[in-house]
Amino acid sequence: MQLGRIIGKVWASVKNPGLTGQRLLIVQPVKADLAPGGKCLxxxxxxxxxxxxxxxxxxxxxxxxxxxxxxxxxxxxxxxxVDELNLGKRSLGER
Amino acid sequence: MQLGRIIGKVWASVKNPGLTGQRLLIVQPVKADLAPGGKCLxxxxxxxxxxxxxxxxxxxxxxxxxxxxxxxxxxxxxxxxVDELNLGKRSLGER
Amino acid sequence: MQLGRIIGKVWASVKNPGLTGQRLLIVQPVKADLAPGGKCLxxxxxxxxxxxxxxxxxxxxxxxxxxxxxxxxxxxxxxxxVDELNLGKRSLGER
Amino acid sequence: MQLGRIIGKVWASVKNPGLTGQRLLIVQPVKADLAPGGKCLxxxxxxxxxxxxxxxxxxxxxxxxxxxxxxxxxxxxxxxxVDELNLGKRSLGER
Amino acid sequence: MQLGRIIGKVWASVKNPGLTGQRLLIVQPVKADLAPGGKCLxxxxxxxxxxxxxxxxxxxxxxxxxxxxxxxxxxxxxxxxVDELNLGKRSLGER
Structure with missing residues (x-):
């Protein structure tokens, strides 16, 4: 699995029936220090x-x-x- | 899933029977700001x-x-x- | 799928039985403009x-x-x- | 498979039922010389x-x-x- | 499939039962000219x-x-x- 942050949504009226009713989120991957890294998906x-x-x-x-x-x-x-990441001494709470 | 823009088509007369009758589109991946990014497929x-x-x-x-x-x-x-991408304040309409 | 050009073959006498009788081609990936790009496979x-x-x-x-x-x-x-790639105005015939 | 080192954990109270009861480890990929390389997962x-x-x-x-x-x-x-990596002459014990 | 060269082994006493009795080889990917390229696996x-x-x-x-x-x-x-790679005129024998 990979860490990411939700930065938006996609609306699509024409789509494969297998995706009907599914929310489509735009995710920005983040690194272990929570800085953005990599392409959105x-x-x-x-x-x-x-x-x-x-x-x-x-x-x-x-x-x-x-x-x-x-x-x-x-x-x-x-x-x-994610509620919290624990990286040795550092603990990064999110909630 | 990933975002892309259709930039062309491929014609192939010799192909695997499992692909007969399928349109083959050339897709340029795009980033969340819709700029091209990455290799075509x-x-x-x-x-x-x-x-x-x-x-x-x-x-x-x-x-x-x-x-x-x-x-x-x-x-x-x-x-x-895609009809529209919503990235916080920015909303990018496509249709 | 991805575009590529065949640049060679591999001979292997010791191989998994599931590959017996299969031709093994060396493929150089190419970009939409047909220039080489990426690692051979x-x-x-x-x-x-x-x-x-x-x-x-x-x-x-x-x-x-x-x-x-x-x-x-x-x-x-x-x-x-591939017989032909159609990229808007440009059309790249191969055959 | 790829080599990595465990550098932390993730806590998540909201998660897919299929992940309930699973420990979630943060892994830093490492290269054959055990130096870090690549994105955490x-x-x-x-x-x-x-x-x-x-x-x-x-x-x-x-x-x-x-x-x-x-x-x-x-x-x-x-x-x-990993107990030990053997790279020709070099042998890197871990335990 | 991809080309590589075997550069070592891994010993692991604690492992998933599905890997018991399997040799674990360290592989360095190589390019078509047999130069190393990419991360070991x-x-x-x-x-x-x-x-x-x-x-x-x-x-x-x-x-x-x-x-x-x-x-x-x-x-x-x-x-x-691999016994031999054939790249047009060049033929790289391995055995």
């Missing part, structure tokens, strides 16, 4: 995460597990909202 | 998207979901056409 | 493509679809030979 | 590895194999703790 | 390859095919030992 959501929240997402085939038995044509899904 | 299409449109595509095993039960030998498929 | 072939031809390949689980029901241990397979 | 764990240990992880669909028959929505899992 | 082996040999490996779900019906939690497996 679009994720489906299984957590109810909102704008600005620190989350982690899963990619690949596993991105469709949270929606089983539906076959959601997604390759990236938000699966958790 | 070839996608199959499940939306009817045309040249110049802003789309998002799915990669990997999920790229064959829209064609189930056919086994289409594709690893990247356009699954939605 | 080894692909199995489902098209009969030869040295110097412009092709596109599929990677991941889908790379074994053309060989179903055989379980070929390949993660990259040539699935089409 | 979050891994589930099948070994009991602790902070500071040198491990290797598996990614993709295989990352959920250790939890079969549970469908854990993970794309990266620690599957081994 | 750890591969399981289905060929009996030894230190210094030029090999190619498969990654992803296919990496577990050679071990079917065992579910080996590996995402990278050596599937062939």
């Amino acid at each position: 679009i994720c489906t959501d299984s957590t109810g995460a909102g704008a600005g929240e620190l989350i982690y997402w899963v990619r690949g085939k596993e991105a469709s597990f949270p929606f089983t038995p539906d076959e959601v044509a997604s390759d990236a899904t938000v699966v958790g909202i | 070839i996608c199959t299409d499940s939306t009817g998207a045309g040249a110049g449109e802003l789309i998002y595509w799915v990669r990997g095993k999920e790229a064959s979901f829209p064609f189930t039960p056919d086994e289409v030998a594709s690893d990247a498929t356009v699954v939605g056409i | 080894i692909c199995t072939d489902s098209t009969g493509a030869g040295a110097g031809e412009l092709i596109y390949w599929v990677r991941g689980k889908e790379a074994s679809f053309p060989f179903t029901p055989d379980e070929v241990a390949s993660d990259a397979t040539v699935v089409g030979i | 979050i891994c589930t764990d099948s070994t009991g590895a602790g902070a500071g240990e040198l491990i290797y992880w598996v990614r993709g669909k295989e990352a959920s194999f250790p939890f079969t028959p549970d469908e854990v929505a993970s794309d990266a899992t620690v599957v081994g703790i | 750890i591969c399981t082996d289905s060929t009996g390859a030894g230190a210094g040999e030029l090999i190619y490996w498969v990654r992803g779900k296919e990496a577990s095919f050679p071990f079917t019906p065992d579910e080996v939690a590996s995402d990278a497996t050596v599937v062939g030992i």
